[in-house]
Amino acid sequence: MTTCNECTNFFPLEDDPSTGDCVQRVVDPRQAYYKSKPVDDETDASKCDQFQKK
Amino acid sequence: MTTVAAKQSKGLKEHEKAQEWWWVAEQTRSKRLDYLRKAVWKKGAIGGVYNPGIKIDLERPILFTEAWKENNQDPQMLRKAKAIAHVLENITIFITDQAQLVGYIGSLPHTIQWYPEGASIVNEEVYNEPGTVPEPEEKSLKIMAEINDYWGGQTAIDKLGRVLNPEDLVKYMSGVIGWGVPTSAYGYAGKDYEYILTGKRGFEDIIEEIDGYMDAAEKKTSGEPGPDILPLYDKILNWEAMQIILEASINFAERYARLARVISENFESDPKRKEELMRISETCEQVPAKPPRNLQESFQFDWFMQTLARFEAYEGAMPCRPDYYHGPYYDKDVNIDKRLTKEEALDLVGEFMIRAHEFGAFIPRLGREGLQGVTGTFVWTMGGVNKDGSDACNDLTVAFMQAARLVRVSNPTFGFRWHPKVKEEVMRECFECIRHGLGYPSMRNDPILVENTVYWYGHPVEEARTWVHQACMSPCPTTKHGFQPIRMASATANCAKMIEYALSDGFDKVVQMQMGPKTGDPRQFKGFEELFQAWVAQMKWMMSLLVRTVNLGRIKDPEFFGRPFLSSISERSVESGIDVVSPEGERGNCWVTFFTWVENADSLAAVKKLVFDEKKYTMDEMITALEAEWEGYEEMRLDFVNNAPKWGNDDDYVDDIMVRCLREVASYSHKIKCPSGNNWPALPENVSGNIHYASLVGALPNGRRLGDALYDGGISPGPGLDKKGPTAVLKSCSKFDHVKDGRAFLLNQRLSPTQLAGEKGYKLWSAYMKTWAELGMDHVQFNMVDDTTLRSAQTDPEKYQELIVRVAGYSAHFVDISRKTQDNIIQRTVVGL
Numbered sequence: 034m035t036t037c038n039e040c041t042n043f044f045p046l047e048d049d050p051s052t053g054d055c056v057q058r059v060v061d062p063r064q065a066y067y068k069s070k071p072v073d074d075e076t077d078a079s080k081c082d083q084f085q086k087k
Numbered sequence: 088m089t090t091v092a093a094k095q096s097k098g099l100k101e102h103e104k105a106q107e108w109w110w111v112a113e114q115t116r117s118k119r120l121d122y123l124r125k126a127v128w129k130k131g132a133i134g135g136v137y138n139p140g141i142k143i144d145l146e147r148p149i150l151f152t153e154a155w156k157e158n159n160q161d162p163q164m165l166r167k168a169k170a171i172a173h174v175l176e177n178i179t180i181f182i183t184d185q186a187q188l189v190g191y192i193g194s195l196p197h198t199i200q201w202y203p204e205g206a207s208i209v210n211e212e213v214y215n216e217p218g219t220v221p222e223p224e225e226k227s228l229k230i231m232a233e234i235n236d237y238w239g240g241q242t243a244i245d246k247l248g249r250v251l252n253p254e255d256l257v258k259y260m261s262g263v264i265g266w267g268v269p270t271s272a273y274g275y276a277g278k279d280y281e282y283i284l285t286g287k288r289g290f291e292d293i294i295e296e297i298d299g300y301m302d303a304a305e306k307k308t309s310g311e312p313g314p315d316i317l318p319l320y321d322k323i324l325n326w327e328a329m330q331i332i333l334e335a336s337i338n339f340a341e342r343y344a345r346l347a348r349v350i351s352e353n354f355e356s357d358p359k360r361k362e363e364l365m366r367i368s369e370t371c372e373q374v375p376a377k378p379p380r381n382l383q384e385s386f387q388f389d390w391f392m393q394t395l396a397r398f399e400a401y402e403g404a405m406p407c408r409p410d411y412y413h414g415p416y417y418d419k420d421v422n423i424d425k426r427l428t429k430e431e432a433l434d435l436v437g438e439f440m441i442r443a444h445e446f447g448a449f450i451p452r453l454g455r456e457g458l459q460g461v462t463g464t465f466v467w468t469m470g471g472v473n474k475d476g477s478d479a480c481n482d483l484t485v486a487f488m489q490a491a492r493l494v495r496v497s498n499p500t501f502g503f504r505w506h507p508k509v510k511e512e513v514m515r516e517c518f519e520c521i522r523h524g525l526g527y528p529s530m531r532n533d534p535i536l537v538e539n540t541v542y543w544y545g546h547p548v549e550e551a552r553t554w555v556h557q558a559c560m561s562p563c564p565t566t567k568h569g570f571q572p573i574r575m576a577s578a579t580a581n582c583a584k585m586i587e588y589a590l591s592d593g594f595d596k597v598v599q600m601q602m603g604p605k606t607g608d609p610r611q612f613k614g615f616e617e618l619f620q621a622w623v624a625q626m627k628w629m630m631s632l633l634v635r636t637v638n639l640g641r642i643k644d645p646e647f648f649g650r651p652f653l654s655s656i657s658e659r660s661v662e663s664g665i666d667v668v669s670p671e672g673e674r675g676n677c678w679v680t681f682f683t684w685v686e687n688a689d690s691l692a693a694v695k696k697l698v699f700d701e702k703k704y705t706m707d708e709m710i711t712a713l714e715a716e717w718e719g720y721e722e723m724r725l726d727f728v729n730n731a732p733k734w735g736n737d738d739d740y741v742d743d744i745m746v747r748c749l750r751e752v753a754s755y756s757h758k759i760k761c762p763s764g765n766n767w768p769a770l771p772e773n774v775s776g777n778i779h780y781a782s783l784v785g786a787l788p789n790g791r792r793l794g795d796a797l798y799d800g801g802i803s804p805g806p807g808l809d810k811k812g813p814t815a816v817l818k819s820c821s822k823f824d825h826v827k828d829g830r831a832f833l834l835n836q837r838l839s840p841t842q843l844a845g846e847k848g849y850k851l852w853s854a855y856m857k858t859w860a861e862l863g864m865d866h867v868q869f870n871m872v873d874d875t876t877l878r879s880a881q882t883d884p885e886k887y888q889e890l891i892v893r894v895a896g897y898s899a900h901f902v903d904i905s906r907k908t909q910d911n912i913i914q915r916t917v918v919g920l
Contacts, residue, residue: 054345056353056354058354059181063125066181068180068181069181069349071176071177071342
């Protein structure tokens, strides 16, 4: 199973690497931004269309 | 000509000459401000409809409901704190390119927030609102249906509905006499800025303060039993709730700190931006955990606080005084340490306004129609005096006025506290904003309003001097016992119904219901006095019903809704362990907002003159014409329009009636009391209520027909009915006491941009303001855009996207308001000074 910790968008927390942030670049019709959402490192990423292998 | 082509065809000087201030702003502001201003998704509804691309945020409703269900064993405040903490820990956050300040209440920039715990009637609207359901729509609708099913019957308003007097409930919710719902779920909240924004403490300090109170309480609850320790059990749980939400807030800021650092270290290549991102990171590690040390941290502290408060409740106003509370940091950074240049500081000031402009939460249709084009009435208070009465204006006051002209947002706007010691430099800045067509700042007479605040509620004068605009108009202190944590102005009266009901024996022909008391068949009235007494009875009934309902809503709010975060940043709650929405510890600062007020005086004067004095018509004939909505009686209607005296012309005949009406209201305002035992004075103003109520108010004796827009509000004369110039308007409006006859009085004036051009224009305006102040008026606001520009904007809206007008207690982009409201603004008399 592909998991979040294998992805370039996953940034583990320093004090607890089992969780981290999924950080993605978004460009919408008005602005560009980076977004972040907490994820566990073992979260299944096999269906994630933003997954990018490290 | 396309928008871009129109802009490029002229240089800066030509745009200035043509008074196309929106193009001037675009060519003058920094690249950063230009990017950030254009990056904002417009959240205000246009003519009641949301812009394409605006979507309901589902992350908060899902996360909140998830945690709410999980913690069903906890009491209200603790359960709510845990639910919001769960949201703050898990919601998506974002940082916009070029931004220096961060924080938004939705998961993405184009989302608007939804509070499913507030009201089922709103939830149904959210579900059925076309275009705002996020993609994939089918999946989202399923989630929304599940959320609605869960909250059905359990929201704050559902619960309140079960305890209200059923008759009061039906009449209140009929939609024809009131505006708003009596819960802190939808409204606004003042803040105890004297506690939280004076740089003395951060959230970590408050957590420590609470530790002390909890330790002391726990010792007592382990000691000798007695009635005094019984309330402590609940208080300990409330303190726990406050600590949970404060800790979650600190962690929320740290998430931004982490994101900024990740972007800087992994994605960004521009060294300058990398440095900015590291500064954002450092800022978010400092605040709100600890007190701010510089201007950026001070703004960020405030913005986190405002954002966090809006994760808890829909706050559609932002009572604040940013120049006063952030001014010392501006002075330190720009003037003393020279850490920032004026231009760099101006970028921060402009962005602070843009962050507020970005705010968006779902507003039900009733609210969207009454508040067209914006998502709230963020009237930021500027200027004024210090607690000792000295001038409080500072360099940041000036910077805000300059930034306003650069970013040109319709929300927030400013209200300026004028007093005799304001320096001319500052007055010129105010005038420049008005001349640039922003419609703000509104001008407020500080000495009058401080006196008024002391008179109506007994606030100590030093506290009264801290006042901010609680919403559009009403002053409220920012102190421990003075600030108001909930919108008590849900006691908003559609006053045109007072005269309508006096002429219909209390029966409402629009909703086909006996609304007001039976005050007698008007056809049988033998003289004006009988009509006037019927009007007084209807007025008292309406004020009473609204105030009763809101008072009960306030008392039940800690149980039905609750504000753990707001409590945690309020000294009286931190100290007492009581939810801040409880009236305990609050002095009281309530007012009844009077929409559609002036129609009463004009209508009473018309009946007095044409029916009772001149006997040109009988009461029977007039009532018959009104019942027919004037249809078939056009000649008679025009007689009532043209030959009856109208307010705003310095005509004692009608002005005396207005004063008498206001004094009846003021007298009654001392009898009806808020939960703190304080008074409920009236405050005449509209937002866009004059348009919203157009189809709900029947024909009136001032010649208005069902469907016609009502007057634009406050004590402003009817559009086009003030025929004797601006001085006559001021004289009419100064015939009553702006301290004792009510809370505040909105006055709209339209000025000619041609006449007010250049230095001569400033001198004319200064002379007008001098007269205004000498006459003891408390408010005036100006539209300074000519008819040609407004009509051009109607025919070619694409070219005038950034044209701003003053609607009522708020400003809006002209193209975002309904055609009816646009016409209503154009109809207002342009006065020559």
